[in-house]
Amino acid sequence: MMNVESVLSALVFCAAGTGLFFYFINRFVLTQRDYPIKAPLLLLAFALLYGGGLWWGWRVGFAPSFWGALVLLAVMMVSEGRRLSLRRRMAGTPPVWQENVAEHLRKPFTTTTLALRHYEIRLPAWRGPRLRIAHVTDFHVNGMLPDAHYRLVMERVQQAEPDLIFYTGDFLSDETSYAERLPVLLGAVRGKLGSFAVLGNHDYWSDPARVTAVLKQAGVQTLENGFQALEAGGARFMLWGCEDPWGPTRWSAPPPADGLVLALSHTGDNIYRLARAGAHAVFSGHYHAGQWRLPGVGPLLVPSRFGRRFDHGHFVVQGAHLFVSAGIGITRIPFRIYCRPDVLIVDIFPAS
Numbered sequence: 439m440m441n442v443e444s445v446l447s448a449l450v451f452c453a454a455g456t457g458l459f460f461y462f463i464n465r466f467v468l469t470q471r472d473y474p475i476k477a478p479l480l481l482l483a484f485a486l487l488y489g490g491g492l493w494w495g496w497r498v499g500f501a502p503s504f505w506g507a508l509v510l511l512a513v514m515m516v517s518e519g520r521r522l523s524l525r526r527r528m529a530g531t532p533p534v535w536q537e538n539v540a541e542h543l544r545k546p547f548t549t550t551t552l553a554l555r556h557y558e559i560r561l562p563a564w565r566g567p568r569l570r571i572a573h574v575t576d577f578h579v580n581g582m583l584p585d586a587h588y589r590l591v592m593e594r595v596q597q598a599e600p601d602l603i604f605y606t607g608d609f610l611s612d613e614t615s616y617a618e619r620l621p622v623l624l625g626a627v628r629g630k631l632g633s634f635a636v637l638g639n640h641d642y643w644s645d646p647a648r649v650t651a652v653l654k655q656a657g658v659q660t661l662e663n664g665f666q667a668l669e670a671g672g673a674r675f676m677l678w679g680c681e682d683p684w685g686p687t688r689w690s691a692p693p694p695a696d697g698l699v700l701a702l703s704h705t706g707d708n709i710y711r712l713a714r715a716g717a718h719a720v721f722s723g724h725y726h727a728g729q730w731r732l733p734g735v736g737p738l739l740v741p742s743r744f745g746r747r748f749d750h751g752h753f754v755v756q757g758a759h760l761f762v763s764a765g766i767g768i769t770r771i772p773f774r775i776y777c778r779p780d781v782l783i784v785d786i787f788p789a790s
């Protein structure tokens with residue numbers, strides 16, 4: 439006969455174990471440098487905590503450890519509530535226009551179904567004409583995706599006629615030999631005022647000097663942890679690069695800039711410091727929007743110390759606009775589930 443006490447205990451331990459994985463172990467391991475057994479280790483930890491929780495809970499029933507698991511579960515539920523509340527408070531405006539974004543339950547594999555999301559923001563710091571930015575990130579050129587996918591991406595970028603193209607890192611997936619493909623894949627598409635990039639963790643784990651050299655050959659200027667002053671319609675603005683925590687040098691805030699400041703940071707985890715330093719808008723990738731998402735649940739794994747807080751989309755954090763793209767490539771696992779690759783087009787207008 440079914441023992442209610444054992445069932446309840448098994449469910450509580452299982453939920454607490456699963457939460458422990460997503461809130462602590464997954465978050466900690468995913469932000470570490472890649473090593474060969476990282477993925478199997480994560481799977482093993484998940485299996486142990488999920489399955490082990492079920493087994494142990496069934497076995498011990500309402501033993502003292504059950505109440506410990508219940509408290510842990512309550513703490514994680516409060517933490518999830520806080521995450522949802524923060525996201526609601528920091529939610530930016532939805533896209534004014536988007537293309538190919540609807541997920542179909544019967545079509546879970548979305549590896550190359552490119553979405554376009556077009557945002558408009560008004561910033562008091564900007565006094566020039568409309569500034570159009572195309573944000574493309576996480577190419578992960580590694581032979582897993584056909585060249586046609588990258589060509590389509592760059593075609594859509596070109597059609598948008600951007601003033602600036604921002605690439606926010608992970609051009610490669612550790613395999614340096616693919617670096618030579620980059621100029622071919624980027625083609626002749628350029629922003630009217632230039633194309634700019636920062637490198638990502640995978641670029642640093644391959645050959646950053648080579649990636650920088652091939653990007654230069656392709657007409658893309660890398661910012662590293664530096665800055666670049668530009669002008670549009672007589673109005674000056676500043677670009678900042680932030681490659682923390684992977685670059686050889688640590689980022690420090692550039693001198694105070696007069697006017698608009700736009701920052702490129704591979705990870706959105708830098709948003710708070712960039713906002714405090716005076717960035718008006720920050721463009722990031724790195725999270726791949728989870729790469730695997732479940733309808734109604736969202737991403738399962740996000741390599742961020744903020745967990746799923748900034749997984750994807752537009753946020754306003756301490757007055758700074760954060761745009762997080764799902765990226766266009768894939769890494770390790772060769773597919774996306776309910777998670778479309780995307781390109782963001784962001785138009786910046788003066789406040790009045």
Ligand SMILES: [Fe+2]
Nearest residue numbers: 576608724769
């Ligand atoms: Fe990436």
